[in-house]
Amino acid sequence: MSSGLISHDRRPQILSDELMHDPQLPQAPLGLLARPEFRWGFTVGAVGLVLRIGFWLSYAPVSYGDTPSYMRLAAALRGGGLSGYDATRVPGYPVFLALLGGDPELIWIAQMALGWGISMLLFVFAWRAAGSPAFGALVGLLYNFIPGPVFFEANLLSETLTAFFLVMSLALLVGVDRAGSRRRAYGLALAMGISASLAALVRPLFFLFPVWLLIFVWFRPGGWNLRLALIYASAPVLLLGAWLTWVYTTYDMFAPTTLGGYQLVQHTGEYFEFLPDEVAPLRDVYLEYRDAQIAERGTQTNAIWDAIPEMTEVSGLSFFGLSAELQRLSLQLIVQHPKLYLANVAQGWVDFWKAPVFWDRDAVRSELIGGLFAAWVVVGRLFTLIANAAFLAGSVLVVVSRRVRGRLGLDRYILVTGGLVWLASIVQTLADHGDNPRFLIPLQMFVFYMVASWMWQWKGTRTA
Secondary structure, three states: OOOOOEEOOOOOOOOOHHHHOOOOHHHHHHHHHOOHHHHHHHHHHHHHHHHHHHHHHHOOOEEOOOHHHHHHHHHHHHHHHHHHOOOOOOOHHHHHHHHOOOOHHHHHHHHHHHHHHHHHHHHHHHHHHHOOHHHHHHHHHHHHHOHHHHHHOOEOOOHHHHHHHHHHHHHHHHHHHHOOOHHHHHHHHHHHHHHHHHHHHHOHHHHHHHHHHHHHHHOOOOOOHHHHHHHHHHHHHHHHHHHHHHHHHHHOOOOOOOOHHHHHHHHHHHHHHHOOHHHHHHHHHHHHHHHHHHHHHOOOOOHHHHHHHHHHHHHOOOHHHHHHHHHHHHHHHHHHOHHHHHHHHHHHHHHHOOOOOOOOHHHOOOHHHHHHHHHHHHHHHHHHHHHHHHHHHHHHHHHHOHHHHHHHOOOHHHHHHHHHHHHHHHHHHHHOOOOHHHHHHHHHHHHHHHHHHHHHHHHHHHHO
């Protein structure tokens, strides 16, 4: 482990014939840069590379409360494969960590490479979607200048890897739409299915993502849609189906992870006292931990993780049996007290949009740079909050106003990105409560893409 680790206790191909056959090979790159798409793409790539070199020289990888569990599972995979895997997390990020040997510095380098790749994929996606390389560069550069995703590349958490597969999938969707041959379309559809499945295997929230993308494959402009949909769907069916089957046969739970019951307590723990006396041992132990944490921190969020050892002891249940029992009890409470549950759901939905920046000033290697980073965080978060508000307002206006819809546009790429953000905002708060602001991070650039696209379209209609 590197001493630089900071720890928190909380949890086209279109080349002209002249260029292809030009004997003066050293001039070829200059010819490429004369094309706007290459020039803009080079700008995005160069800026992203310089920024990350500077970041590497001035910051350090940061560990959070979830990091040790990811590291533990990565070690289990290195040691014995799935035989020692407890399915408390989907396997994508632990596999990523295992491949990098669990070294924080290597993980950070890899995640910065992924971040650079995300900016380039965003450039390609936005360029192809809008037909403008300048617009593509705007979106790609935005990723590099928004502090939230850039700082997250240094965090030993799964969000950057998730964002990479999400953006990769949408870039592949554009490729499928524009494929000039069946073979190319089929290959890109299969790759998109694999990428969407990998996003789900990194963050279980995105088990909905392959299903959402299937709609846009099925209604693709052009032909071959049924076969394309079947080829695309084969990857999620095999990859996600295999994982769900393994969890079910190993732990008797048909779910992406074995933590479902504990996560529901993040909701129902606030009114756990309403459980009947038949489960008093479990109820009373949790209430003790909950009340102590509220007294100390003002919230019951994540109290369940400290309570698990004593709850397993008093119940006689295993870790997995306790999760199943807490799921049963939580569903019972939700049915009996729907208003309390829905109040938490509403609060979690609001929290989803709060755009925190996860960084640590102690990880900065210079006081001067630390001050600059702090200012960047404040300005960047304000900019992100404005973008989130514009996304929400624009979404409503596009739906209710035909005039606004005509001015802003509503193409399939707006629908696939905006719809995914809205779906995730709802699903995340139904299943968990407490860490909701983190769930937007892999999707934040889709919000920026939507707002930038509307502004670009509005500018175009005004100058037309």
